[in-house]
Amino acid sequence: EAARCAVSEVVTKHLRCVDIFVVNRDTRQFWLAFSTPYCSFTLQSRVHGSSFAHRGELRHAKRIVVKLGSAVVTRGDECGLALGRLASIVEQVAVLQNQGREMMIVTSGAVAFGKQRLRHEILLSQSVRQALHSGNNQLKDVSVPVLEARACAAAGQSGLMALYEAMFTQYSTCTAQVLVTNLDFHDDEKRQNLNSTLQELLRMNIVPIINTNDAVVPPPEPDSDLQGIISIKDNDSLAARLAVEMKADLLITLSDVEGLYNNPPGTDDAKLIDTFYPGDQQSITYGTKSRVGIGGMEAKVKAALWALQGGTSVVIANGTNPKVTGHVITDIVEGKKVGTFFSEIKPAGPSVEEQAELAQSLGRVLSSLQPDQRRDIICRLAELLTERKEEILAANKMDMEMAVSAGVLPPAMLSRLSLTPAKLNGLSIGLRQIAMAAQDSIGRVLRRTMVANNLQLEQITVPIGVLLVIFEARPDCLPQVSALAIASGNAVLLKGGKEAANTNRVLHQLAQEALSVHGVREAVQMVSTREDVADLCRLDKMVDLIIPRGSSQLVRDIQRATKGIPVLGHSEGICHVYVDADASIDKVIKIVRDSKCDYPAACNAMETLLIHRSILKTPLFDQIIDMLRSEQVKIHAGPRFASYLTFSPSETRSLRTEFGELECCLEVVDSMQEAVDHIHKYGSSHTDVIITENQETAEGFLQQLDSACVFWNASSRFADGYRFGLGAEVGISTARIHARGPVGLEGLLSTKWILRGDGHTVADFSEQGVMEYIHENLPVGQRDRN
Secondary structure, three states: OHHHHHHHHHHHOOOOEEEEEEEEOOOOEEEEEEEOOOOEEEEEEEOOOOOOOOHHHHHHOOEEEEEEOHHHHEOOOOOOEOHHHHHHHHHHHHHHHHOOOEEEEEEOOHHHHHHHHHHHHHHHHHHHHHHHHOOOOOOOOOOOOOOOHHHHHHHHHHHHHHHHHHHHHOOOOEEEEEEEOOHHHHOHHHHHHHHHHHHHHHHOOEEEEEEEOOOOOOOOOOOOOOOOOOOOOOHHHHHHHHHHHOOOOEEEEEEOOOOOEOOOOOOOOOOEOOEEOHHHHHHOOOOOOOOOOOOOHHHHHHHHHHHHHOOOEEEEEEOOOOOOOOOHHHHHHOOOOOOEEEOOOOOOOOOHHHHHHHHHHHHHHHHHOOHHHHHHHHHHHHHHHHHOHHHHHHHHHHHHHHHHHHOOOOHHHHHHHOOOHHHHHHHHHHHHHHHHHHHHOOOOEEEEEEEEOOEEEEEEEEEOOEEEEEEOOOOOHHHHHHHHHHHOOOEEEEEOOHHHHHHHHHHHHHHHHHHHHHOOHHHEEEOOOHHHHHHHOOOOOOOOEEEEEOOHHHHHHHHHHOOOOOEOOOOOOOEEEEEOOOOOHHHHHHHHHHHHHOOOOOOOOEEEEEEEHHHOOOHHHHHHHHHHHHOOOEEEEOHHHHHOOOOOOOEOOOOOOOOOOOEEEEEEEOOHHHHHHHHHHHOOOOEEEEEOOOHHHHHHHHHHOOOOEEEEOOOHHHOOOOOOOOOOOOEEEOOOOOOOEEEOOHHHEEEEEEEEOOOOOHHHHOOOOOOOOOOEEEOOOOOOOO
């Protein structure tokens, strides 16, 4: 019906053509595309009567009701308003209003504001009376009588509205006050009048500020909302009734808790529910109400479910947390995972929280397997890569065709996306190397100490736990990372680039097929969307390490998004090659060409070429330039190099540039030491190379340079786990803690300490004790000496 009306309206305006197509049956959304002789438009609309199914769709919400609970609006002493919180909420509502959305506020606070005013008046009045009637200047303690709520509401309404009006005026936004009672919804004529008034206010771009008329409101009738019509018992039910009546797309209920919990917040087993479905009511145990207000969480859930049934999406979130109050409303509208989202449609698959829990559980089972069993899994995966190569290559062909037709990926990225029989054979060989290394990876004794007689200490290797590995359009990462995780006893959650979706799906199925040999199929899982990754970055109790493999922007985004989870990776790959005065011509040409041209998009490709000043205007320099030009490498001159030339290449914008293409920066230095200083200042501590025949100079470079990988007379492209003999790598780390450089099997292990005693206590070693410390280092292959 909505689509038909939209078409009629368009046609009456003499538009040239109209196309309508439904894109989501679950949410009943459609796009209306039409064009005039001058321009074309695409409008999105949603047929009211069905709420949004997923958080990501909330960004399409047009009409939004924001309900502010008493705990959000009032101060901790329940006397007066929380002005700072209120100001940040007003700012967010004004921002959304100015974006073209229709905003309405259902607010508490009149009683608290009135209580503050009346208490002040009573105290002042009593103090003056005492001063007039007392024979001395001493005042007795003044007691304040219990104030009736209706009187407080009557005294506070005007002040509360004046405050809202003053705040919204700062954003050039007009407001209007609307007071309602239950009768306004039960009486058809009054309900239609209320609807008409609110519609007109919204049409004029005015924000209605709505509240129950607490000065005259009668007490609610018990159970009067069992006939399908919710009664106005509190502002929660008012907001729900109003949202449905006004066909709002979204109701945001702000309270003093993070959202809906399965048990009362603060208890040991309490867990925040990200998405709540109507059939889940029986799994909830409600706690006590908030310090103020009359609703409580049970009333909020009841109102939310009623609104959801009426076609309005609902989110319950915290409006009092100072860390998020300033952006909680805008975050919800942007689809971020804030509070509890109410949805009528349960997703087919598990949530990311459930995936992480399952991975954590099966990771422990995987680590407890015998080394031969983990080896069998990896060997089976290596076999599947060759046995099912036709299936893999067919899926990869689909990805390649879509990528080429889209025309978005540069040639280097297309090369990374492509799989060939040779690549699959190489992967299979690498996996078998990992399988052999898996024999003694877990439980290996690193240190054994005899602390005292019959008190022996061991340090052994253990898995890290649950890994989250994000990789872009590079499907060969999936079997490599899976094998390394299996060998090290870690569960892994994988997020591949959407460009390789078909290939990743097949490779993941093969990995799980191999894991099924020993009943740990779900120890390797795939996550689907960027939103899933953002959610996992907050699960610091379940995810133990995040490894992003891709662009520097990807790594920076993950580092910003994570909440307390370590990130292993490098933000940039600004690799240098320094050509020393004593360099061999043949080695320079080979190494520079390979470092830059073999795979320009790789993080270990050369980005800056440093040349000793004495090489300028020599045949070697000319050969370097000729080689780079023949390889179609664009040269950007560093400031010092540019100063030597009358006509120089374009000067680089920054000496900290990672080009990722057939481009590089060329700069001049006076010595090896100056080259080291330059790299320390402008490099990224990834991989740096010196080319020289002078051993003393080379050793100085190798020892002084503080990078993860430092090479002498070898291409920077050797910075790779497979080329290092690690079998494969999960990434390259430039961090200084834990693992550094190409991270293979060893980098995915941690340690734990095991102490075996015989009734020992610390008191035994005190001054009055009978035992002494020995602290004797034992061979790691020796259990004990007794």
